[in-house]
Amino acid sequence: MRDFKAFVQQHLSPLGLPRPHELKIVEELAAQLEDSYESLIAEGLSGEEAWNELQRQLPDWKTIGDELLDAEPVIVKLANPERGPLAGPTKRTLVSGFREFLSLGLAVDLRSSVRLLFKDRGFTVTTILTLAVCLGANAAIFTVVYSVLLRPLPIADSDRIVAMGDVYPTMTPDDILSNTAPSYFDRREVITTLEEQAMFTLWFDTITIDGLAEEIRGMRATPSLFRLLQVRPALGRTFTEAEGESGAEQKVILSHGLWRRLYGGDPNVVGQDLRLGWTGQRYTIVGVMPRGFSFFDLGNDGHTRTAGDGVQFWIPLAFTAAQRSDNARTRYGFFHVGRMRPAATIEQVQAQLEALNAANFERFPQLGLAELGMYTAVTRLQDALTRPVRAILYLLWGGAAFVLLIGALNIANLSLARSTVRARELATRVALGAGRGRVVRQLIIEGVLLTGIGGLASVGVGAWILRTLTSSGIANIPNAQSVRMDWTVVGGTMVGSALVGVLIGLVPAAALGRLDLNEVLAEGSRLGTSGRATRLFRRGLVVTQVAFSVVLLIGAGLLVVSFRNLLAVDAGFDAERVITATVFPPPSRYESQSAVVALSNRILESVRNIPGVVSAGITSNIALSGRASPATVSAADYTPQPGEAAVLPSVVSVTPGYFEAMATPLVRGRYLAESDQERSLQVAIVDERLAARFWPNADPIGKGLFRGNSERYTVVGVVRDVRFEGLAARAESVGAAYFPHTQAPAVGRLRWIAIKTVTDSTVVIRALRSALMAIDSDLPLSDIQTMSERTSRSVVPQKLAMGLASMFGVVALFLSALGVYGVLAYVVAQRTREIGIRIALGSTARGIFELVFREGLTLVAAGLMLGLLGAIAVGRAMEGQVFGVTPTDPFVLGTVALSTAIIALLACVSPARRATRVDPLNALSEQ
């Protein structure tokens, strides 16, 4: 007896089908060959002859195999070891496993989902667009929040790095620049919870590159900083402890970028000398930092960062004997950071600092620090750096979440509407024998497919929003250089959209679970009528939507009004046609006060000769510089109350012509004059706020003023308050005192020049450059901006917040209008029969219109009321972010309510009009 199975198995090469299928084929084919063989025997052939004949008649085995595979889905053909590209046993198992999964009908479901979504284009497009916008906005804001606030700084164990700063209740509370050199040595002794501490200051210096003096940013840091940051240099070494001693500090470490720029990446740079313009001395290069190393790349004001120029070199911070002495215990101006021991907490550090301060209060009672209420604040470095923007970023994130919520409500509403329409289709499928599980799976596939596309689109939208943000000045917020959309965000967005998809699928699935199939199928005429609960639920969704968008719009409105108020602030100057720039006279060549005065006078003289220049002056602190310059000032006839904090106004040194150039209004007395010389009467000018503090009921002119322990200055003029920190600066500042540059050596080096012109600024800037070149070709001129540019840059965060919030508000309003429209249109479609009867019974078009419109009106009114209540509740969170407007501002509330009402009611018009056009005959005969 011949073994036909073995024969088939021997010739038919494996097809890559699941094992039971292969066995079935072999068995069936063998049986049929055997039939054929037996019939040949029956015709009288011998066994041998019949066998040969059978073989002769056989088509070739490859054709048989191909034809068998032809009956299989494409995927199986690919898996065939000899015929498909995916040869190999492992892949074959994998693919055949996948095929089993597919054979459960997934492919069919997927295909029919695509078909259904395509058929229902209105729903599909609306959902995808809604998701793209809502998820995209969230992805963008989350990217910013994550990059700026949450992602750890690029430092090893960065959450253990803390910043310290002495706080005086009268000063800006989050000033982390306020540390003194003696406190560094005290704290190194006592604060054992910190394993490493370092002090540093930001530092500008000039380097001559290709014959041009360029101002670059650097840092003077104690050698411990690099140990604290746990950073290894790319070349050479970091500073030794000895190089942190006065006299040994002529060493420099370069950033990777500066190394490339100056030396083209020459690896033999270590040991070479670099001349820095400020001190005019040569510094030996000891190392190069690795590429991408960045620490504290903030602007010179400590808060805002000017784009693209981080710290490019480090030199040792070596304290002089004077800086270490007890006389320097109130000489602020250093950043102080520490790395906590692994188990230490901020509270422990704080406690140790408090003990230290208490001891120092007793050791140095003459400083009166305890009376001033001084304390030392410890904050995580990242928190300290991001504090200025944290609240507004979280608020914006909340706004984006609101938009997402409104969008989600819209989608839920749409899919609810769709599910009632589809109830019959689903019921039919269940009746025909499709398992409920299968139907639910189909619905979920549909939902995930839909939101998956929306999610993909939202990544694009998010990237676009992010790019817009980046180009609109987000670089001015801390950590902004690291803002980028990474896979976490993209992944999170995709997972989020998939979850929404499952939810969308489950809504009609849940409806299906409750359906009585017979009822749905039998009541053909009432096809798709939804239950009372569903109807109420959908109306609830719309009301919620309107309410949320009202809250958002009110938030946005408050920010818009704040921004307008901010720009309308009288900052104490007129920005019209004022050019400003920084000029640094390097101490190496302008050592004495008289040398600086002489230089300033020469500069001003030649600048005033430029055609078109009306007036010009130089100052040590310019309006909107971002930073106050506080120092102790007292008045001759003003006795502080016991326990009253020291008066710390901004102390500013100015040349004659400065107030004129800035057009700071003179309230009383006179401006500074050329006649205020070093040896003439010592004079001062105060602003209105300081005048009101010292002499609330008297004429300040002629009164005496002291700067620390200085000699008496006589007040000769009162000017309008000038904002130094920014337009939104807190009102608690105590004002400013101005001293002539000739009489105030220790006030601060002259830095900014302000020039009022009547002509085109570019011409004047060119003339200014050549004037400076003629005076001293090594004098760097940088940071050239008009005063208007300074003004708009100082409000970039507020402008950004306003812009984003407004965008969210508009999107929210649009989505809610869409929601209102959707529900009404659906109501009309559902009540066509009823409306037809009404018309047949003589109802006028106007009556029908009102019937539908009233329904919309109810929804909108309820949403508005809830929204207004919500806005009042949320208002408290907005308090710190608004300027010159209360969170319950009636104008904002009223405008938002009115515009929401108008837009939402406009959305009611079209469905209401459609209702009036219902043809009673059609409506009644409709199945």
Place this chain on the structure above:
Amino acid sequence: MVLIQSGDTTLKKGTAELLILAQLENRPSHGYEIAQLIDSRSRGAVSFHVASLYPILYRLERRGLIAGRWVEKAGQRRRRYYRLTTAGRKVLAERRKNWSAFMQAVQAAAGPRHA
């Protein structure tokens, strides 16, 4: 005259399925029997070898147009009998209609012209 033979795949694809379905219209048969039926009913004009017929049977079964079942009759080997499913019956009716429409069209176009 042999019109269709094993290995003539293009024509077979179009007609073989119809032929098989038609053989199963009245009663279930096994593979060899189907081949015999086609051969005898077409008076030898159409002939399949069982080995070529089998992939088509397999395909039809996968698509649910026919259903196979192993049957053991007394004194005989186990054989797989195929019967037409409802879906198969529908497809057969459709194919027949298309086929005869096609034949008529071919005849009308290719036949001798009458004045």
